[in-house]
Amino acid sequence: MVQLTNVKKKIGQFFLEDITFSLREGYIMGLIGENGAGKSSILKLLLGILTPEEGQISIFGTTYEENEKGIKNNVGYVLAEDGLFLGEMNLLENARLFGKYYENFSESLFCNYASEFGLKNIKVKKLSRGEYLKFQFAFALSHKPKLLLLDEPTANFDPEFRRKFLCIITDFIKDGRKSVILATHLTEDLEQIADYVTFIDHGRLLFSMDRESINKYFRMAAGEEYKINLLPKENIIYKEAGKYGTRALVKHGRWSQYDDALNITYPLLEELMYFILKGKH
Amino acid sequence: MRNNNKNLTILHLVILDYAGEIKEGWKRVKGADIVLWFWDFLFIGIMWAPWFMDFAWEYFLQAELFVYGYTIGVLSLGFFISRMYPEKLEKTLLLCPLTQAEKIQYVKTGYRLKVGVPMLFYVLAGTVWLFLQVISPFFIIEIGLWMFFYFRCINIYCMPETGRDDSIRRYPVKGMEIFQIAVQLLEVGQIMGMALYFEGSRWVPIYIYEGTITLLQVLLYIIMKKNLYPIIMERALCYEDNY
Numbered sequence: 001m002v003q004l005t006n007v008k009k010k011i012g013q014f015f016l017e018d019i020t021f022s023l024r025e026g027y028i029m030g031l032i033g034e035n036g037a038g039k040s041s042i043l044k045l046l047l048g049i050l051t052p053e054e055g056q057i058s059i060f061g062t063t064y065e066e067n068e069k070g071i072k073n074n075v076g077y078v079l080a081e082d083g084l085f086l087g088e089m090n091l092l093e094n095a096r097l098f099g100k101y102y103e104n105f106s107e108s109l110f111c112n113y114a115s116e117f118g119l120k121n122i123k124v125k126k127l128s129r130g131e132y133l134k135f136q137f138a139f140a141l142s143h144k145p146k147l148l149l150l151d152e153p154t155a156n157f158d159p160e161f162r163r164k165f166l167c168i169i170t171d172f173i174k175d176g177r178k179s180v181i182l183a184t185h186l187t188e189d190l191e192q193i194a195d196y197v198t199f200i201d202h203g204r205l206l207f208s209m210d211r212e213s214i215n216k217y218f219r220m221a222a223g224e225e226y227k228i229n230l231l232p233k234e235n236i237i238y239k240e241a242g243k244y245g246t247r248a249l250v251k252h253g254r255w256s257q258y259d260d261a262l263n264i265t266y267p268l269l270e271e272l273m274y275f276i277l278k279g280k281h
Numbered sequence: 282m283r284n285n286n287k288n289l290t291i292l293h294l295v296i297l298d299y300a301g302e303i304k305e306g307w308k309r310v311k312g313a314d315i316v317l318w319f320w321d322f323l324f325i326g327i328m329w330a331p332w333f334m335d336f337a338w339e340y341f342l343q344a345e346l347f348v349y350g351y352t353i354g355v356l357s358l359g360f361f362i363s364r365m366y367p368e369k370l371e372k373t374l375l376l377c378p379l380t381q382a383e384k385i386q387y388v389k390t391g392y393r394l395k396v397g398v399p400m401l402f403y404v405l406a407g408t409v410w411l412f413l414q415v416i417s418p419f420f421i422i423e424i425g426l427w428m429f430f431y432f433r434c435i436n437i438y439c440m441p442e443t444g445r446d447d448s449i450r451r452y453p454v455k456g457m458e459i460f461q462i463a464v465q466l467l468e469v470g471q472i473m474g475m476a477l478y479f480e481g482s483r484w485v486p487i488y489i490y491e492g493t494i495t496l497l498q499v500l501l502y503i504i505m506k507k508n509l510y511p512i513i514m515e516r517a518l519c520y521e522d523n524y
Contacts, residue, residue: 049375072378084376097293101377 001025001147001179002046007055009045014203016041019055021198021208025146026176028169030190031183032273033200039183040080042200043149046181047077059147073103076140078133078150085135087125094124095139102143110142117161130156137165141172148172148180154189166193187269197269199276206276215266219252220275223262230259238279249275292390400429 007019016038023029031039044050045057048064048071057063059071085094091114092107099105114121117134127135133153140148148169154162169180170193184190190197198208209217218237221228225246228239235256239248249267250256258264267275374387407421 047376069378069380072376077376079376098377101374101379103378 001060002181003056003058004042004045005056005058007045007052007057009041009050009052011041011050014038014041016045016203017205019200019205021196021205023179023181023196025179026173027195028173028180028182028193029196029198030187030194030269031181031198031200032185032187032190032269034185034277037185037200038203039185039200040151041203043077043079043151043181043183046149047075048072073143074146076143076145076148078136078140078148078153080151082132085124088123090121090123091119091127091135091138092121094135095142098139099143105143107142109144110138113138113141117164130158130161133157134161137168141168146178148178148182150180150182152184152186153182154184155186162189169193185273187273190269194269197272199273201277201280206280214269214272217252218267218272219250219256219258220247220265220267220271221250221258221262222247222265223259227259227261238275240275240278247271249279296394396429400425 002023004019004021007016009016014036019038019042021029031042033039041050045052046059048068051064060074062070064071085098089097092111095105095110095114096107099107099110114135117138119127119131119134119138124132124135133156137150137153150169154165157165166189169182172178173180182190182194194211196208196210197214199206221231223245225239225241228236228246228248231248231250235251235253237249237251239246249271374384379387403425407425411421
């Protein structure tokens with residue numbers, strides 16, 4: 001469904017370099033990385049508002065050069081940017097106005113989502129941050145997209161809606177023909193829903209793999225420091241001494257062996273992100 | 282697009298965008314360029330300064346004073362409209378499933394509105410002036426051309442190259458703004474000159490003077506026209522750097 005191949009892009013002083021990953025239909029991908037890593041830029045490339053200087057972006061088996069309208073008809077988005085809708089108009093007026101451009105826009109569907117999300121039909125400029133993102137989400141869903149591109153929405157949602165949001169996007173992909181890319185630096189939500197994780201740092205791709213592969217290739221080891229030090233050095237990505245012992249992210253292989261005294265677990269995405277970045281910097 | 286009348290939809294969007302831009306437009310007017318300050322403040326200052334008024338009442342027709350005042354009103358309105366660039370909606374439209382042609386149409390419609398509205402006022406005013414015979418036809422053409430250049434160019438050269446920063450501007454022709462100021466000064470000179478030196482037998486020298494300025498304006502327009510269209514299109518097509 002989505003394929004980026006050796007994509008390069010310069011945006012001011014920032015470079016995206018050799019970004020390659022793919023996402024099949026029916027899956028959710030988490031795009032993780034620190035603030036300013038390049039997650040939003042990748043989403044903008046996928047939305048066609050930035051064009052790559054090198055490499056290719058293919059969505060639904062076509063490119064923006066070939067069929068921009070076709071792609072955009074099937075892409076829904078939630079962006080962190082302000083001013084995407086007319087502040088002086090209310091939600092329904094905005095949805096009607098921009099919905100005209102989408103082949104599959106359904107006003108009744110929009111109203112249903114808006115009501116489900118607890119949105120009042122007030123002027124867009126009067127919405128809080130969280131409400132504004134909910135409105136974008138309702139609008140995105142109401143034109144029945146096949147791909148949802150979501151840029152850090154959850155941080156602004158209240159806990160109740162966050163849960164609902166995760167349920168909605170899990171349901172969204174259930175028919176196996178739709179996909180979601182969710183960019184965030186808050187990995188807690190991705191633990192529950194992401195099938196694939198793509199990790200970006202300073203415009204470079206660190207890895208893009210499915211959750212099984214992450215669990216296959218990485219382990220968190222916790223225990224006394226001297227026990228950690230006995231692990232092969234080349235396998236330790238980063239270790240950190242804490243109050244209750246030392247923890248280390250290690251590369252895991254089929255033949256890896258660990259001391260019984262060490263507590264070996266699958267890494268959480270947050271741990272993975274933290275330890276890889278620490279190890280890298 | 283489900284709506285069958287795309288032209289109307291795009292015009293509707295442009296108008297809505299302008300409506301939403303009034304506050305922003307006013308902010309930009311307040312921090313606008315030297316041409317605007319010249320017309321709105323310096324020129325008005327000269328026009329309505331007590332010493333000038335004494336002098337004007339003596340040598341000018343009352344109708345002429347009204348006409349100059351009206352010209353300033355039209356120009357000010359034009360300047361105001363020209364500062365209302367619809368940036369926010371462009372962002373949203375770029376995300377909508379529009380074809381490249383529709384996006385270009387949107388940008389063009391915006392430009393046409395910016396140029397068309399003040400020009401419409403001007404044409405209405407010009408008709409009254411011609412009817413009253415208070416101003417030479419050359420003067421009407423000259424000011425009209427100047428307004429047309431200005432309102433076309435301001436939309437482009439006020440377009441920031443990056444980040445929508447008003448301080449970064451692109452000029453279709455190098456030194457264009459200085460040239461425009463020079464022309465305005467000539468026009469002020471014309472008003473003063475009309476009263477001081479050409480009184481009595483004023484029409485022949487005034488025609489020569491105004492005719493020369495008009496020719497200069499036409500020349501500037503020919504030079505700029507070559508540059509205008511590619512810049513408009515470049516902006517419409519390569520909007521990403523402004524996003």
